[in-house]
Amino acid sequence: MCLESASKRMSPFSHIIAGPCAAETEQQVLTAAAALKPLHVIFRAGIWKPRTAPESFQGIGDKGLEWLQRVQQECGLEVATEVATVEQVEKATKAGIDYLWIGARTAANPIQVQALADAIARHATHRLKGIWVKNPVNEDAALWAGDIRRMQATGLPVWAIHRGCEHRPCWAMANLLRHEMKDVPLLLDPSHLTGDAQQVATLCQTAADLCMNGLMVEVHPTPKTALSDSRQQITPETFSHILQTTAIQDKQDTELKWLRKEIDEADDKLWDAIMQRMLVSEKIGAYKKLQDIAVIQPTRFQEILSRRKQWGKAHGISEPTVEAIMNALHQESIQRQT
Numbered sequence: 001m002c003l004e005s006a007s008k009r010m011s012p013f014s015h016i017i018a019g020p021c022a023a024e025t026e027q028q029v030l031t032a033a034a035a036l037k038p039l040h041v042i043f044r045a046g047i048w049k050p051r052t053a054p055e056s057f058q059g060i061g062d063k064g065l066e067w068l069q070r071v072q073q074e075c076g077l078e079v080a081t082e083v084a085t086v087e088q089v090e091k092a093t094k095a096g097i098d099y100l101w102i103g104a105r106t107a108a109n110p111i112q113v114q115a116l117a118d119a120i121a122r123h124a125t126h127r128l129k130g131i132w133v134k135n136p137v138n139e140d141a142a143l144w145a146g147d148i149r150r151m152q153a154t155g156l157p158v159w160a161i162h163r164g165c166e167h168r169p170c171w172a173m174a175n176l177l178r179h180e181m182k183d184v185p186l187l188l189d190p191s192h193l194t195g196d197a198q199q200v201a202t203l204c205q206t207a208a209d210l211c212m213n214g215l216m217v218e219v220h221p222t223p224k225t226a227l228s229d230s231r232q233q234i235t236p237e238t239f240s241h242i243l244q245t246t247a248i249q250d251k252q253d254t255e256l257k258w259l260r261k262e263i264d265e266a267d268d269k270l271w272d273a274i275m276q277r278m279l280v281s282e283k284i285g286a287y288k289k290l291q292d293i294a295v296i297q298p299t300r301f302q303e304i305l306s307r308r309k310q311w312g313k314a315h316g317i318s319e320p321t322v323e324a325i326m327n328a329l330h331q332e333s334i335q336r337q338t
């Protein structure tokens with residue numbers, strides 16, 4: 001496959017970041033960078049990895065900085081890595097890394113983000129071109145915006161990266177940030193968003209449909225052998241194909257497209273909650289059977305219904321609507337208990 005062709009097409013995105021989740025070996029880094037060079041990406045690779053389990057690969061550490069310098073010199077690509085401590089900021093800025101990013105776990109801790117912002121302000125040289133802030137692991141638009149403001153105070157350009165929470169998109173949070181910080185480029189990280197390589201292509205098109213400003217995608221020469229996030233990484237060839245086939249969208253109805261993402265997300269949560277309710281209902285059914293208690297308990301249902309009607313009244317949802325929904329849920333529960 002000719003990777004060159006992708007670079008000749010008009011891209012829907014101003015910023016494309018790609019590279020492996022983690023720098024593993026010098027050869028893996030240089031192979032990935034050489035394959036991505038024709039796509040004119042900013043090359044990413046984590047060298048200090050914030051992993052959930054201490055048994056997992058924690059990143060190659062300081063020597064990865066030299067490999068990233070080779071990528072700059074030999075491929076002419078700009079490079080980026082994640083920083084989570086003041087010491088890492090010092091080392092990365094000294095090594096002349098072009099961009100630094102704040103990962104989702106760090107982004108959840110404003111004290112640490114402030115310490116990193118202070119360290120960046122102290123150590124940044126003209127070679128540092130910008131800072132990227134991923135959304136925090138918890139769905140909190142205000143915290144994400146606060147992190148961005150802390151980083152903006154360094155005077156460097158700051159971009160926001162929507163990487164979802166617990167392998168799910170948080171479109172409502174991203175849309176809030178998009179409205180609050182209109183001048184901050186908003187990128188999508190489709191790799192961490194679902195943790196599934198099969199969904200990367202669709203999500204890249206979604207980013208284009210929503211007129212997002214760019215992508216950060218995990219690309220590995222041999223994803224199956226990756227030491228971290230192997231299920232979500234794609235090959236350079238697949239990424240090139242995705243860029244070639246991602247269609248540019250007109251900007252019409254962008255607001256509506258964002259709101260539809262929000263409503264689909266609200267529906268997903270609603271149906272998850274309904275499923276949760278059914279699972280509890282089944283447990284109650286098993287208990288009733290064991291204790292020889294009747295499935296239908298009219299007084300209990302009237303209690304639930306009247307509480308929900310009160311709630312509906314306070315929230316502007318009409319009584320017939322509350323009644324219809326509660327009756328449907330009750331019927332489904334009875335069916336599961338009998």
Ligand code: PEP
Pocket residue numbers: 021022046050082102103104105134163192
């Ligand atoms: C990463 O980009 O490699 C990473 C660890 O991302 P996140 O902080 O979004 O989990």
Ligand code: MN
Pocket residue numbers: 021022218228229
């Ligand atoms: Mn990763």
